[in-house]
Amino acid sequence: xxxxxxxxxxxxxxxxxxxxxxxxxxxxxxxxxxxxxxxxxxxxxxxxxxxxxxxxxxxxxxxxxxxxxxxxxxxxxxxxxxxxxxxxxxxxxxxxxxxxxxxxxxxxxxxxxxxxxxxxxxxxxxxxxxxxxxxxxxxxxxxxxxxxxxxxxxxxxxxxxxxxxxxxxxxxxxxxxxxxxxxxxxxxxxxxxxxxxxxxxxxxxxxxxxxxxxxxxxxxxxxxxxxxxxxxxxxxxxxxxxxxxxxxxxxxxxxxxxxxxxxxxxxxxxxxxxxxxxxxxxxxxxxxxxxxxxxxxxxxxxxxxxxxxxxxxxxxxxxxxxxxxxxxxxxxxxxxxxxxxxxxxxxxxxxxxxxxxxxxxxxxxxxxxxxxxxxxxxxxxxxxxxxxxxxxxxxxxxxxxxxxxxxxxxxxxxxxxxxxxxxxxxxxxxxxxxxxxxxxxxxxxxxxxxxxxxxxxxxxxxxxxxxxxxxxxxxxxxxxxxxxx
Numbered sequence: 338x339x340x341x342x343x344x345x346x347x348x349x350x351x352x353x354x355x356x357x358x359x360x361x362x363x364x365x366x367x368x369x370x371x372x373x374x375x376x377x378x379x380x381x382x383x384x385x386x387x388x389x390x391x392x393x394x395x396x397x398x399x400x401x402x403x404x405x406x407x408x409x410x411x412x413x414x415x416x417x418x419x420x421x422x423x424x425x426x427x428x429x430x431x432x433x434x435x436x437x438x439x440x441x442x443x444x445x446x447x448x449x450x451x452x453x454x455x456x457x458x459x460x461x462x463x464x465x466x467x468x469x470x471x472x473x474x475x476x477x478x479x480x481x482x483x484x485x486x487x488x489x490x491x492x493x494x495x496x497x498x499x500x501x502x503x504x505x506x507x508x509x510x511x512x513x514x515x516x517x518x519x520x521x522x523x524x525x526x527x528x529x530x531x532x533x534x535x536x537x538x539x540x541x542x543x544x545x546x547x548x549x550x551x552x553x554x555x556x557x558x559x560x561x562x563x564x565x566x567x568x569x570x571x572x573x574x575x576x577x578x579x580x581x582x583x584x585x586x587x588x589x590x591x592x593x594x595x596x597x598x599x600x601x602x603x604x605x606x607x608x609x610x611x612x613x614x615x616x617x618x619x620x621x622x623x624x625x626x627x628x629x630x631x632x633x634x635x636x637x638x639x640x641x642x643x644x645x646x647x648x649x650x651x652x653x654x655x656x657x658x659x660x661x662x663x664x665x666x667x668x669x670x671x672x673x674x675x676x677x678x679x680x681x682x683x684x685x686x687x688x689x690x691x692x693x694x695x696x697x698x699x700x701x702x703x704x705x706x707x708x709x710x711x712x713x714x715x716x717x718x719x720x721x722x723x724x725x726x727x728x729x730x731x732x733x734x735x736x737x738x739x740x741x742x743x744x745x746x747x748x749x750x751x752x753x754x755x756x757x758x759x760x761x762x763x764x765x766x767x768x769x770x771x772x773x774x775x776x777x778x779x780x781x782x783x784x785x786x787x788x789x790x791x792x793x794x795x796x797x798x799x800x801x802x803x804x805x806x807x808x809x810x811x812x813x814x815x816x817x818x819x820x821x822x
Contacts, residue, residue, distance in 0.1 A: 783813025
């Protein structure tokens with residue numbers, strides 16, 4: 338076989354579903370692993386579903402995950418144009434070629450007529466399919482009705498008996514009785530091809546060797562193959578992918594915000610983590626590795642590792658993987674991703690190096706940052722029971738004594754920096770034979786007003802500064818005094 342040529346052919350109908358993202362990824366990886374070419378084609382024949390701006394969403398999403406196409410609408414190529422609506426004049430001649438060969442025919446049935454016949458069929462308990470009503474119209478009548486401007490479609494003439502079959506790399510040999518197949522429309526009344534017809538013509542004329550797509554197209558593929566046979570064309574290799582499910586019974590829900598790539602980006606996930614996780618939904622590298630860069634995926638990917646079972650999307654596993662990626666970010670990259678959330682929380686003026694030190698191993702998604710650091714801008718209303726901690730050997734009484742020692746010492750500290758505050762507090766603990774925790778716990782509770790914090794007392798003191806630290810320490814001591822300590 339010559340050069341492997343795969344294609345990703347999305348419809349511009351909005352944000353990219355994770356299933357589509359995986360289709361793009363696997364199609365790209367297969368081409369690159371085999372030294373082939375990856376083609377981007379925009380399938381916009383269904384104008385009713387077209388969403389303005391959706392083509393840019395496709396471009397931006399693919400670029401955002403690191404995928405570059407070898408041919409496509411924006412960069413061209415020898416098989417263009419790569420947008421179906423711009424190829425409109427290409428399809429009708431092929432459909433007419435099928436009509437001449439008896440493999441397709443003109444159909445003038447109106448919607449009302451079809452609805453009536455469908456209703457009659459259903460009344461009898463039969464499964465409706467088009468009844469070839471217009472198949473044997475005389476050629477002269479067809480020409481007269483077309484010349485009179487009567488609306489028509491062109492339908493595929495599926496044999497009434499025999500078998501349509503194909504071989505799929507994942508699913509094996511699949512055959513369907515032709516009597517079960519409908520005469521699908523190839524050219525619509527507006528002159529545009531249907532998705533199914535354009536798909537076959539474009540794949541052939543663009544030299545696509547391997548068709549990778551979701552298994553929802555398994556049922557249509559026998560009809561596609563009949564078209565390839567009618568034209569006498571070589572069929573592509575088919576690789577149908579299993580679906581991504583939320584659980585054993587349910588697909589990912591668009592309504593619940595767990596179906597689209599953009600949903601996860603807006604939730605604070607890293608694109609590299611999403612790609613890594615999605616790559617493992619339906620493919621196994623054959624070893625224990627879980628973490629892959631895109632170049633590493635290109636090297637490792639093979640269809641032998643693709644699963645025959647539906648993939649279950651586990652948000653907790655994605656979140657865990659995202660956290661591992663965040664932990665590995667440099668301070669500069671972490672701060673760049675975190676800055677919008679720092680601004681949201683009002684901490685963007687604080688020391689970003691200390692924020693990085695406190696947060697980068699703790700954050701699993703960037704949207705969690707405002708909730709984690711909120712106490713830095715607004716001290717929560719807390720209860721003095723927080724001053725009790727068995728491990729640090731403190732209670733409200735001990736906390737009151739610690740704050741009585743710490744406040745004046747901190748007020749008289751010449752320099753407000755990490756080393757000075759650290760040495761002062763731990764020096765006082767050592768002088769008094771006190772555990773470090775006994776000194777630091779009450780200070781941290783007074784500064785933060787909560788039990789769990791990113792960073793300890795000294796980091797918090799550096800982030801909020803001398804003035805605010807002393808204000809909070811005094812407020813904490815007053816709270817204890819009011820309680821009788």
